[in-house]
Amino acid sequence: MMKKLLLGLLLLRVLSSHAQENLDFNAKKEITSPEINADKSITFRLMAPNAKKVELQGDLLGATNTALMEKQADGIWTYTTSSLKPELYSYSFIVDGLKIRDANNVYQIRDVASVVNVVIVPGGKADYYLVADVPHGTVAKRWYQSPGNNKQRRISIYTPPGYEAGKNKYPVLYLLHGMGGDEEAWLALGRTAQILDNLIAQGKAKPMIVVMPNGNVAQQAAPGEDSKGLYKPTMQLPNTMDGKMEETFADIIKFTEANYRVNANKTNRAIAGLSMGGFHSLHISRYYPKTFDYVGLFSPAIMPFGKTTSPVYENLDVTLKNQFNNGLKLYYIAIGKTDFLYKTVEDYRKKLDGFGVKYNYVESEGGHTWSNWRDYLVLFVPQLFNQL
């Protein structure tokens, strides 16, 4: 018994100090950062006794974006925000000019080549982004064959709670990322699995499958997930808005409908996307004009730029009218008042008004941000598939 206890103590000591790689159990262990206070302010802390200047940078500071942190006697720099609205915020520290992540916060998101920390102030709309004690869907990372792109491509699929155990057929939302994103973006930055779990648990959304493809058809997969190795991510322009994504979208629908128990008809298909994904949704839904009863354009880009010879962008007006003439249940456009794409969306709405077609328009505060795109998703999804 004594031997066991001694071994146990040894095991604990060694595992807790240097045995398991990469573990770091020094003074930093006692620092909590970020700490969300009772009044929904957040306190940030960084142990940096040698630093001369430490700043906090992030959307939670509003327009100022940057704030000086204060050095305490123990070498820990701190900053406490004012009370914050419920939201998923991102932030970094800047130490003597060097942007770094919070050593005490393991939660991060990647956006192209930048990685920043995230913190969620709970309550209100942010509760949709948190994991609740409700039934959970499954998130799968799969590969499909895209004959149109002559490659295997990676795709993220959310299936709702109960999918595997049941025999029901489900409707499908195709959800497309923006420029700089990939098949990980709506899950990581968009909190799609949490949002869907929570909306479904609350009876606000119909159980549905959400298919999140990679809209950069020059890529097989998100950076690090294909045979190019661990390269530094870059924007995928101009290969993302040249018509190829739209032309080959049938490969994705075909894969989905061959591999999942879905209701494979227009009434049970929705497509939505943000920014470039809104652009893709606009053109895909028009290029396959009898395919989707629900279309969501979140802060959409409208027209391609640069040269493209793709048939996708030809005859915009005629094909748009054709799409609406075929009938659809929801054509949803959302944009923030300060979004740099506001004017082009306004022009697009005038065009639709000129056609005399109906669409649902949401104008929010703010700009071209994930905060808005998560909001739009939470607003859009409950309107799908006759849930309301």
Place this chain on the structure above:
Amino acid sequence: MMKKLLLGLLLLRVLSSHAQENLDFNAKKEITSPEINADKSITFRLMAPNAKKVELQGDLLGATNTALMEKQADGIWTYTTSSLKPELYSYSFIVDGLKIRDANNVYQIRDVASVVNVVIVPGGKADYYLVADVPHGTVAKRWYQSPGNNKQRRISIYTPPGYEAGKNKYPVLYLLHGMGGDEEAWLALGRTAQILDNLIAQGKAKPMIVVMPNGNVAQQAAPGEDSKGLYKPTMQLPNTMDGKMEETFADIIKFTEANYRVNANKTNRAIAGLSMGGFHSLHISRYYPKTFDYVGLFSPAIMPFGKTTSPVYENLDVTLKNQFNNGLKLYYIAIGKTDFLYKTVEDYRKKLDGFGVKYNYVESEGGHTWSNWRDYLVLFVPQLFNQL
């Protein structure tokens, strides 16, 4: 046309500068770090013009573990290693005493509360860790009901290429993480999906399902993935080696066999784990003595420490003999020569030798490291299910 072009240029400029959140397109864009050179040395770079001292820290430096980087005229600190063996390495920078991650490398792994960068030197064994242009399996994050723990719990499942399209039944490897890990560990640090894809593509492993549960039964899921929110991860002792994981492992087998096309028999079940997961594998395979034909103990802990009243740890010798008497095809033990658990594993081997039972023993260089655990996985998996 000119209007489109102008809009295009505007779109590109805005998206590339400040529209999409968190993107950072300043001077750092031109820095490549890490850069793997032709001779398999690696050059690291960090823009830190105000820093006084910058160090590189990581397993790629061998026993010294830390090296001084040199400041160049442009404010970029650099360090080039000697030629390195193919491997997945992890590293950090230390800037004036502050440990930070490489701003130019988005690839990272988390180990409990520490996040470090990773880099893979290709060739040899490391090619198993890289995504190759081969058919890929699916990785799903699912939830199962564990009546024994009275909770929903998250679980990672790898299904091999072709699983979804076919009708075959598959064998199952249950693969268990160590102390400090969770259902993400074997995928993130262990590169299990890549290893399996590559071994299967090369005909070296039989297509199999790999089930990676969370061995901390006090947890529902990995940090950030359950309703506790985005808390700071900690070691889960003492709730990880108290018998509850073993007692409730039947819930995991039941879930797997009810949800996947598997051959639900002893010949087609394997269990393996590292460190605490090796301990779990030892005791689970003995506690369910007619269940597994293949058992893998990678750097295993052997006996629980502290007090436990669980029936799991009673009658070790009798139940072990019973397990071997029931017949099994492979009992595999692997450990590094400098592992702090070497002695207890040696004692355990003497016990097995005393019983006169057969096992397969691998003694490697090195210690209690993911490098070894990935090696053991690559050695173990080809021996499963009559592949050899």
